[in-house]
Amino acid sequence: MSQAPLLDVNGIEVIYNHVILVLKGVSLQVPERKIVALLGGNGAGKTTTLRAVSNLLEGERGEVTKGSIELRGERIEKLSTSAMVERGVVQVMEGRHCFAHLTIEENLMTGAYTRKDGRAAVAATLDKVYTYFPRLKTRRASQAAYTSGGEQQMCAIGRALMANPKMVLLDEPSMGLAPQIVEEVFEIVRDLNAREGTTFLLAEQNTNMALRYADYGYILENGRVVMDGAAAALRENEDVKEFYLGVGGEGRRSFKDVKSYKRRKRWLA
Ligand SMILES: Nc1ncnc2c1ncn2[C@@H]1O[C@H](COP(=O)(O)OP(=O)(O)OP(=O)(O)O)[C@@H](O)[C@H]1O
Numbered sequence: 102m103s104q105a106p107l108l109d110v111n112g113i114e115v116i117y118n119h120v121i122l123v124l125k126g127v128s129l130q131v132p133e134r135k136i137v138a139l140l141g142g143n144g145a146g147k148t149t150t151l152r153a154v155s156n157l158l159e160g161e162r163g164e165v166t167k168g169s170i171e172l173r174g175e176r177i178e179k180l181s182t183s184a185m186v187e188r189g190v191v192q193v194m195e196g197r198h199c200f201a202h203l204t205i206e207e208n209l210m211t212g213a214y215t216r217k218d219g220r221a222a223v224a225a226t227l228d229k230v231y232t233y234f235p236r237l238k239t240r241r242a243s244q245a246a247y248t249s250g251g252e253q254q255m256c257a258i259g260r261a262l263m264a265n266p267k268m269v270l271l272d273e274p275s276m277g278l279a280p281q282i283v284e285e286v287f288e289i290v291r292d293l294n295a296r297e298g299t300t301f302l303l304a305e306q307n308t309n310m311a312l313r314y315a316d317y318g319y320i321l322e323n324g325r326v327v328m329d330g331a332a333a334a335l336r337e338n339e340d341v342k343e344f345y346l347g348v349g350g351e352g353r354r355s356f357k358d359v360k361s362y363k364r365r366k367r368w369l370a
Pocket residue numbers: 117118121123141142143144145146147148149150161162163195273304306
């Protein structure tokens with residue numbers, strides 16, 4: 102990655118409740134206009150990494166205790182969540198979190214509350230969201246509670262887009278969705294990236310899907326990055342195939358157990 106990154110996470114350590122060390126020196130870069138995937142199993146630290154970037158740790162009693170996070174060269178660890186939104190960074194949280202009693206359109210409009218550029222501009226963004234998510238347009242007047250899981254995920258992403266972000270942090274977009282719907286969601290992510298230039302950092306357990314759409318990937322295990330590379334190279338990597346793509350091997354053991362991985366780690370050290 103030769104161009105200067107939009108986001109530069111440098112050796113961060115995150116501790117919850119003053120004692121639980123969850124991230125143990127995570128570094129990653131997200132270049133402008135790229136899709137970067139943060140991969141790894143349950144509890145690897147993906148959500149925590151996203152929360153650290155968007156400054157959502159405080160509400161979880163977590164804090165960044167070491168390292169730095171820079172957005173376009175500016176240190177952002179101490180900024181508020183709304184200051185991050187002003188800088189064009191929004192997070193779509195895991196589990197979708199639509200307001201169940203509001204309609205799809207009302208949910209979308211809640212994403213525009215920080216906008217200061219007037220109603221016409223907000224209306225134009227709403228139209229744009231509907232062109233990317235025609236399903237949401239059809240369901241605009243339905244209460245979110247009565248829409249499908251896929252529609253709720255689209256609504257959560259659409260709401261984030263209403264803030265006119267430069268970068269979207271997307272936490273586990275595939276969670277609980279049928280493969281065909283996951284595909285539909287990822288296609289829209291790719292479209293947004295290609296046509297709007299929106300940068301994505303997405304956390305996913307669905308390695309296969311994420312690596313098909315991302316430019317670059319980082320694999321987290323137990324609070325550390327154990328491997329990173331261009332998505333195409335990771336897809337072809339034997340260890341990734343064995344442990345994350347379910348090709349060959351005897352199921353998912355830990356990456357750490359693999360001999361070739363250990364060898365590679367020694368080379369990298
Ligand atoms: N608010 C919290 N307080 C204490 N520990 C937490 C908190 N949130 C997460 N953890 C712990 O931090 C570790 C990493 O969790 P995190 O949610 O970042 O992982 P993840 O890779 O996103 O996994 P998942 O896919 O399950 O969300 C886990 O061991 C989890 O129990």
